[in-house]
Amino acid sequence: MKMSHMLGRRTKQDPSDAKLKSHKLLIRGGYIRPVSNGIYSILFPGQKVLKNIERIVREEMNDIEGQEVEMPLVQPKELWEESGRYQSINDELVRLKDRNDHDMVLAMTHEEAAVALARTEAVSYKDYPFMIYQFAKKFRDEARPRGGLIRVREFTMKDAYSFHTNQKDLEDYYAKCAKAYSRIFAKAGVPEVVAIKSDSGMMGGNVSHEYMLLTEGGEDTIITCPDCDYKANKEVAVSEIPVENGQDIDKPLQKIHTPNAQSIEELSEMLNLPKSRFLKTIFYKPISEDGKPIAVMIRGDIEVNENKLAKILGVSPEFANDEMIENSGAVVGFASGFGIEDKCHVIVDKSVQNEKNLITGANEKDYHIANFNLNRDMPNANIFDVASVKEGDRCVNCGSELKINRGIEVGNIFQLGEKYTSKMNMRYIDENGKQQTPIMGCYGIGIGRLMASVAEVRNDEKGIIWPVSLAPWKMSIISLSPKNGNDTSIDDNAKKIYTSLRANGLDVIWDDRKASAGEKFADADLLGIPMQFVVSPRNLEKGLIEWKERATGNKGFVSIDEVTQFATQWFSTEMDKLNANADNVKPLPQAEISNAPKADNKIGIFRQILNSKRQNF
Numbered sequence: 001m002k003m004s005h006m007l008g009r010r011t012k013q014d015p016s017d018a019k020l021k022s023h024k025l026l027i028r029g030g031y032i033r034p035v036s037n038g039i040y041s042i043l044f045p046g047q048k049v050l051k052n053i054e055r056i057v058r059e060e061m062n063d064i065e066g067q068e069v070e071m072p073l074v075q076p077k078e079l080w081e082e083s084g085r086y087q088s089i090n091d092e093l094v095r096l097k098d099r100n101d102h103d104m105v106l107a108m109t110h111e112e113a114a115v116a117l118a119r120t121e122a123v124s125y126k127d128y129p130f131m132i133y134q135f136a137k138k139f140r141d142e143a144r145p146r147g148g149l150i151r152v153r154e155f156t157m158k159d160a161y162s163f164h165t166n167q168k169d170l171e172d173y174y175a176k177c178a179k180a181y182s183r184i185f186a187k188a189g190v191p192e193v194v195a196i197k198s199d200s201g202m203m204g205g206n207v208s209h210e211y212m213l214l215t216e217g218g219e220d221t222i223i224t225c226p227d228c229d230y231k232a233n234k235e236v237a238v239s240e241i242p243v244e245n246g247q248d249i250d251k252p253l254q255k256i257h258t259p260n261a262q263s264i265e266e267l268s269e270m271l272n273l274p275k276s277r278f279l280k281t282i283f284y285k286p287i288s289e290d291g292k293p294i295a296v297m298i299r300g301d302i303e304v305n306e307n308k309l310a311k312i313l314g315v316s317p318e319f320a321n322d323e324m325i326e327n328s329g330a331v332v333g334f335a336s337g338f339g340i341e342d343k344c345h346v347i348v349d350k351s352v353q354n355e356k357n358l359i360t361g362a363n364e365k366d367y368h369i370a371n372f373n374l375n376r377d378m379p380n381a382n383i384f385d386v387a388s389v390k391e392g393d394r395c396v397n398c399g400s401e402l403k404i405n406r407g408i409e410v411g412n413i414f415q416l417g418e419k420y421t422s423k424m425n426m427r428y429i430d431e432n433g434k435q436q437t438p439i440m441g442c443y444g445i446g447i448g449r450l451m452a453s454v455a456e457v458r459n460d461e462k463g464i465i466w467p468v469s470l471a472p473w474k475m476s477i478i479s480l481s482p483k484n485g486n487d488t489s490i491d492d493n494a495k496k497i498y499t500s501l502r503a504n505g506l507d508v509i510w511d512d513r514k515a516s517a518g519e520k521f522a523d524a525d526l527l528g529i530p531m532q533f534v535v536s537p538r539n540l541e542k543g544l545i546e547w548k549e550r551a552t553g554n555k556g557f558v559s560i561d562e563v564t565q566f567a568t569q570w571f572s573t574e575m576d577k578l579n580a581n582a583d584n585v586k587p588l589p590q591a592e593i594s595n596a597p598k599a600d601n602k603i604g605i606f607r608q609i610l611n612s613k614r615q616n617f
Helices: 021-028 044-062 078-083 111-121 169-188 264-271 305-315 322-327 419-423 447-457 489-503 517-527 560-583 603-612
Strands: 030-037 039-041 067-069 072-074 094-097 104-107 130-139 154-164 194-197 207-214 220-224 231-232 254-255 279-284 294-299 343-349 358-362 367-371 382-384 403-417 440-448 474-479 508-511 531-535 544-549 556-558
Touching: 021 447, 044 067, 044 130, 044 154, 044 169, 044 279, 044 447, 072 078, 072 367, 072 440, 078 419, 094 560, 111 130, 111 154, 111 419, 111 440, 154 169, 154 447, 169 194, 169 403, 169 440, 169 560, 194 220, 207 220, 207 231, 207 447, 231 440, 254 358, 264 343, 305 603, 343 603, 403 419, 403 447, 419 440, 440 447, 440 560, 474 489, 474 517, 489 508, 489 531, 489 560, 508 517, 531 560, 544 560, 556 560
Parallel strands: 067 130, 194 231, 294 343, 343 382, 474 508, 474 531
Antiparallel strands: 030 039, 072 104, 094 104, 130 154, 154 440, 194 207, 207 403, 220 231, 220 403, 254 367, 279 294, 358 367, 403 440, 531 544, 544 556
């Protein structure tokens, strides 16, 4: 590629609406251009990076016997009604009508299409197991697109779907795919990506992991232990919460006067006690036919993790209004689940279980109750873990202090079980001639998001520093024309090097523009090409070409006749480093792969109490 022929401009100024480094640098480097909020055009350099990512992903998917297919973006609503997601997904799913007034959707993910395809082909146990994958455009009407390609509305995903006849087979394949994912990220130049336990969300299933690139620019919160392998998204993270007041002697309940002290902070200041000595109650809207609100009691220094709460309730919780709280017998600002168990459904966080002599609301204005002891005063309480983990909490595995990190999700994998195959009536005939329902896994990587994520952590003040595996061009040739403009030897030698490198299979861009040396060097750095060869009059007189590594800043000289050999060897060495990183990735711990699909009797019993019919508010 000659740079004089390439469409696109590089700019010195950051776009005014960009906050993340990757967003700024991809715009400035001429990689992407905004079309609408969360929708981008990809220019030629960006497209080359995306294709390099696809090549790496395709290699790894093929190595685990994936079969590449193509499924439609526009799908009939009936597929999504079969799975139940046409009703359960709100504004993110774009619904439309075709010219025949038939309801259609723009796919934001392809579980429904994958099952619809697979159920027509895999009718016997002999057809299993198998995995299909694709690179496909998707559309999600994201409420708050941000971060350039990090969170968009239209995007390209590699999504894969595996089908199995038993849980062990699914788990074995899940482990293979997990390792393939780690290899992909290592080959892409970001071996620091970590797999963490995560919440399955709308995807469903029992076991899931997110692949997180840890960076301050990330939008996800990850809990990690510095001394063991524990890593989890904050939505599902657990910790060992130390008991603060468990050694106290049981004291009798006592009503205390707390005028105008309605918050934990005000109470803590008034009574000169730490927040851990208090018990707060948060009310959520009713979800059961009886119309009773949900009251969650938790220690005063801990916040409710509403993702955990949603797992217990079966629906996302919404805060109750004052009227609902008062109808339950509580008093806003002085509320407690204690004493009103018959008028609301009470959940108590396990942080309260072994504490003694806590202070909770009296459900009476300007009063609280001291010396509340759960085991004595509410012996039949529904106790669950609904606590948000915070920095400094203790690791459940080794007891070390947990750390909070930020990260960007670059991939995810799920064990879906029968969630989609059962609802969509996918069946096969087993070896005994009986109909069975297969189980399923799914595995996604955002291609554009991965490009932006690499740019987010591989850069300096001059621009992006692409790993050689992803770079749009592996090398750039910068020809510096003499001031008199009459000497053609510079361009002649640059062309000779350019032709030789390309003939040897190296992807090269030649900056042949009539531009200043400063502009050419700045653009080469901004584009992030890994290796630069500079053809200048002074060095050419000595038969030398200057080289510079973008990542390290290392420089040197090589004779004109040895440039191709030098470049080929350098490229091979860099690729070997990436492949070595891929060969050294660690598998997921077996306990994280085969640890779920077990019913939680406590949750099941509590949901029965709530009633299967849900109220709509």
